Amino acid sequence: MNTPTGRLRPRSPNIQFYRPQLTSVLSIVNRMTGVVLSVCAVALVIWLVAAAAGPHAYLIVHTAIASSLGQMLLFLATFAFFMHLCGSLRHLVWDTVHSFSLRAIYLSGWIVFAASVVFTITAWVVSAFVGR
Numbered sequence: 001m002n003t004p005t006g007r008l009r010p011r012s013p014n015i016q017f018y019r020p021q022l023t024s025v026l027s028i029v030n031r032m033t034g035v036v037l038s039v040c041a042v043a044l045v046i047w048l049v050a051a052a053a054g055p056h057a058y059l060i061v062h063t064a065i066a067s068s069l070g071q072m073l074l075f076l077a078t079f080a081f082f083m084h085l086c087g088s089l090r091h092l093v094w095d096t097v098h099s100f101s102l103r104a105i106y107l108s109g110w111i112v113f114a115a116s117v118v119f120t121i122t123a124w125v126v127s128a129f130v131g132r
Helices: 022-053 055-066 068-095 102-130
Strands: none
Touching (some): 022 055, 022 102, 068 102
């Protein structure tokens, strides 16, 4: 696009050539996990309504949750929960005007991801032993 002086204006980076950075990826993932958790809240309500509706309705929902697909979705929902929680704690620290150096931003991003993985695995391991 030309300006009144006839010079070309710079264009925004094209998404095909833009290399995603950790900060932008975590920002997008934080928003996506928020949406996933909203869907999970609806699923929780369905599970509670089925439990209140009686044993037949609960058995149907329990069978779906106990299936391989249901367990995989529960695992991903657990990861989404911890990813969103850790990302929100990171933003809470930023709200106190701390950790704004580039090194601290990247370090906290990797900590958010690693902590989410560790918390998810820990929660599933603990639930496997407590459920016995």
